[in-house]
Amino acid sequence: GAVVSQHPSWVICKSGTSVKIECRSLDFQATTMFWYRQFPKQSLMLMATSNEGSKATYEQGVEKDKFLINHASLTLSTLTVTSAHPEDSSFYICSARDFGEDTQYFGPGTRLTVL
Amino acid sequence: QKEVEQDPGPLSVPEGAIVSLNCTYSNSAFQYFMWYRQYSRKGPELLMYTYSSGNKEDGRFTAQVDKSSKYISLFIRDSQPSDSATYLCAMSASGNFNKFYFGSGTKLNVKP
Numbered sequence: 001g002a003v004v005s006q007h008p009s010w011v012i013c014k015s016g017t018s019v020k021i022e023c024r025s026l027d028f029q030a031t032t033m034f035w036y037r038q039f040p041k042q043s044l045m046l047m048a049t050s051n052e053g054s055k056a057t058y059e060q061g062v063e064k065d066k067f068l069i070n071h072a073s074l075t076l077s078t079l080t081v082t083s084a085h086p087e088d089s090s091f092y093i094c095s096a097r098d099f100g101e102d103t104q105y106f107g108p109g110t111r112l113t114v115l
Numbered sequence: 116q117k118e119v120e121q122d123p124g125p126l127s128v129p130e131g132a133i134v135s136l137n138c139t140y141s142n143s144a145f146q147y148f149m150w151y152r153q154y155s156r157k158g159p160e161l162l163m164y165t166y167s168s169g170n171k172e173d174g175r176f177t178a179q180v181d182k183s184s185k186y187i188s189l190f191i192r193d194s195q196p197s198d199s200a201t202y203l204c205a206m207s208a209s210g211n212f213n214k215f216y217f218g219s220g221t222k223l224n225v226k227p
Contacts, residue, residue, distance in 0.1 A: 006158070032213055041123075043203060043219040044159070093158045102147055102166075102212045106158040 003027050004096050006107035013084055014115055021079045021110045023094030030096035033077040034104060035069060038091045050077055084114040118142055121204055121218025130227050134191040138204035138218045141185065145216070146209040148180050150189045153201045153220065162202075163189060194225045 003026040013019050023033060032051050036044040048064075050056035050071035058064045066088075068080040077096075081088055091111050095104040121138045128134055136150075146167055151159035163178040165171045165187075171178045177190040187206075191198055204218040 002161075004158075034213075041222075043217045046215075049213050091156070095158075097212060102207075103149055103161060103164055104212075104215060105161060106151070109156070109158040111156065 002105040004030075004094065004105050004107040006094055006110050008110060009108060010111045010113075012113045012115065015085055016083055018080055018082045019084055019112060021081075021092055021094075021112075023077045023079070023096070023107050025075045025096045025098075025105075028096075028098045029074040030077070031074065031099040032097045033071055034095045034097075035067070035077075035079050036093045036095065038093060038109075040091075044093065047079075081112065084112070086114045088112065089114045118216045119204065119206060119218045122221055123219050125222040125224055127224045127226060128194055130194060130196060130225055132194050132225070134194050134198070134223060134225075136189040136191075136202050136204075136221050136223070138187050138206075139185055140187075140206060140216070142206075142208065142216070143182075143185070144208040145206040147207045147212070148178070148187050149205040149215075150176075150178055151203040151205060152198075153203060155200075159203055191223075194223075196225050196227050199223055199225050 005024045007022045035047045047062045048056040048058045056069035071077040093109040095106040119140045150163040153159040168182045175192045179188040201220040201222045203220045205215045
């Protein structure tokens with residue numbers, strides 16, 4: 001149980017374009033989803049937290065207009081990187097938590113490369 | 116001072132060795148402690164989860180929490196090359212499961 005998927009696993013895009021990453025909880029209802037960013041050899045950096053049907057809460061320093069998060073259903077959240085630039089290249093990981101659960105389950109991550 | 120400190124390693128051991136991975140923390144409100152294993156270019160996988168102080172064992176893995184010292188450990192017995200990965204500790208305060216504090220991760224290499 002507690003499986004979280006992400007799609008795509010790897011995406012390459014041109015500078016200035018937008019990229020959408022999907023995060024799905026496959027066997028449980030994710031009342032809360034989280035988006036993290038991870039740089040090489042570094043730990044996870046929380047970008048934002050979203051509850052189903054509500055606006056996401058962004059961490060300090062994360063541009064909400066650049067990283068659009070939608071959590072429209074209990075099993076799906078999307079992260080859209082708008083007008084991507086090379087400095088946005090990173091490993092993006094989502095995680096999900098069901099109400100009443102006290103831990104998070106992570107997706108496999110999406111590697112974004114912006115040329 | 117970071118909330119959670121973890122030695123980044125790398126830690127290199129021969130196959131079959133007992134591995135000890137550790138984290139220290141500063142916030143006495145932390146009650147929930149997790150260990151995640153992350154293979155290269157993959158998402159973290161939950162390995163162990165403990166609440167408050169004490170030990171928890173699952174197969175070759177033992178998680179230990181010492182709240183008085185603000186110190187947690189993960190022991191791996193009979194380590195295998197497949198255990199080679201980065202191990203992340205994470206913790207949260209009671210009632211706030213939306214905020215996890217992660218260590219920086221320890222890279223483990225088990226040599227055959």
